[in-house]
Amino acid sequence: MKLVFAGTPEVAVPALDALIASGRHEVAAVVTRPDAPAGRGRRLIASPVAQRAEEAGIEVLKPGRPRDEEFLARLREIAPDCAPVVAYGALLPRVALDIPAHGWVNLHFSLLPAWRGAAPVQHSLMAGDEITGASTFLIEEGLDSGPVYGTVTEEVRPTDTSGDLLTRLAFAGAGLLAATMDGIEDGTLKAVPQPAEGVTLAPKITVEDAHVDWSAPALRVDRVVRGCTPAPGAWTMFRGERLKLIQVALVPDRGDLAPGALAVGKNNVYAGTGSFAVELLWVQAQGKKPMRAADWARGVRIVDGETLGA
Numbered sequence: 138m139k140l141v142f143a144g145t146p147e148v149a150v151p152a153l154d155a156l157i158a159s160g161r162h163e164v165a166a167v168v169t170r171p172d173a174p175a176g177r178g179r180r181l182i183a184s185p186v187a188q189r190a191e192e193a194g195i196e197v198l199k200p201g202r203p204r205d206e207e208f209l210a211r212l213r214e215i216a217p218d219c220a221p222v223v224a225y226g227a228l229l230p231r232v233a234l235d236i237p238a239h240g241w242v243n244l245h246f247s248l249l250p251a252w253r254g255a256a257p258v259q260h261s262l263m264a265g266d267e268i269t270g271a272s273t274f275l276i277e278e279g280l281d282s283g284p285v286y287g288t289v290t291e292e293v294r295p296t297d298t299s300g301d302l303l304t305r306l307a308f309a310g311a312g313l314l315a316a317t318m319d320g321i322e323d324g325t326l327k328a329v330p331q332p333a334e335g336v337t338l339a340p341k342i343t344v345e346d347a348h349v350d351w352s353a354p355a356l357r358v359d360r361v362v363r364g365c366t367p368a369p370g371a372w373t374m375f376r377g378e379r380l381k382l383i384q385v386a387l388v389p390d391r392g393d394l395a396p397g398a399l400a401v402g403k404n405n406v407y408a409g410t411g412s413f414a415v416e417l418l419w420v421q422a423q424g425k426k427p428m429r430a431a432d433w434a435r436g437v438r439i440v441d442g443e444t445l446g447a
Contacts, residue, residue: 138218138322141198141237143168147185148307149223152244155311156221157193162318165215166196168203170226204230212236219321221314222276231278239321241276244314246306247339248272248288250331253281254339258306259299261339263364265356267293269302271310273317275328280338284328286320289313298366342369349373351397351446354412355387370421373397373445376437380445383419383427397446401439406430408445 140162142153156164167190172181183191190197200208209232219239222229234241247257249272254260261269270290277283289309293302320326347365349358349372362382365371371382385408394400394409401407406417417430422437 138162138239138318139165139216140318141166141168141212141215141217141220142186142190142222143220143225143229143241144186144223145170145184145226146224148303149186149225150189151307151311152221152223152314153186153189155315156318157195159315159318162322164190164193164195165217166198166211168198168200168208168220168225171199171201203227203233209233209236219318221318223310223314229276234276234278242273242286242314242317242321243276243281243283244310245272245274245281246270246303246310248290249274249281249285250334250336252337252339255341257339258303259339259342259364260337261364262293262297262299262302263360264337265360269293269306271306271313273310273313274331282331284330286317286326286328287313296363298363300367344369344372347371349382349445351409351444352411355389355410355415356412358410358415359385359387374447375422375443375445378423380423381421381427382417383421385415385417388414388416395444397444399434399439399443399445401434404431406434406439 140156142156142164144153156162167186169184169187172183175182187197198208198211213236217237220237220241222241222243229241248270252260268290270288272288273286275283291306291309342365347369349361362371362385366383372379373382388407391407391414394407394414396409396411398409407414408417419427420430420433421427
């Protein structure tokens with residue numbers, strides 16, 4: 138088939154690579170978000186998908202809005218058979234959805250109908266899911282509600298961050314998306330409507346969602362830290378400033394600390410929760426680089442009775 142691939146961030150690159158490498162389909166063009174300011178100089182930088190497409194000699198389309206007439210006209214000229222999508226980052230209007238003969242097929246990083254929305258991996262981790270995965274589905278105008286072509290499952294590991302899990306799903310999902318294109322092309326794959334039961338929503342994680350509540354059980358604190366790493370970053374307050382929490386570990390045999398209370402050993406820093414303690418492993422103070430929590434504690438000279446939180 139002739140394909141137009143839509144995607145923007147680094148997580149979409151493995152899928153683009155898989156389609157380019159398949160040899161079975163032609164990636165005629167790539168659709169991505171416009172260049173965005175980045176770095177200290179705030180220079181405009183092309184998206185990771187745009188950069189990869191340019192390396193491969195593929196035409197890159199960067200519409201300000203997917204309903205822009207110039208973009209729609211070019212899409213009609215290309216006349217794609219199908220448009221695979223991975224984390225494009227903009228809503229597609231009906232006029233665009235109708236152009237490819239086989240529609241737009243999205244790779245979504247959850248087992249639909251669970252975790253529809255912008256942050257499925259983060260919400261899956263924060264909810265304590267033991268199994269997650271990725272799904273390919275036909276895009277409709279509803280939120281991730283279209284019929285599903287296929288899924289792949291992935292076990293959630295005890296220390297996974299959202300970054301770890303998303304990286305694995307990006308590569309597993311790339312193979313699923315390529316196989317979905319093959320099945321659509323040869324007519325062996327049909328999309329199946331999602332069940333009405335089991336729908337959960339995964340809206341974008343806000344900075345406030347990443348604020349650690351020390352009165353919550355230790356398991357919840359651990360899940361928030363892992364789910365919000367690397368972005369937006371779990372955080373708490375210490376001496377009136379934000380302290381980012383990059384990694385913690387559960388300490389079930391330490392139940393003597395009040396929520397938020399700190400205890401410092403020679404090479405360990407513990408914080409109380411609503412159940413048992415967690416050990417702070419890596420933190421990042423405002424304006425500083427990430428560091429081991431024990432080094433941070435020595436630097437700030439924590440005194441008895443100090444706590445984390447408001």
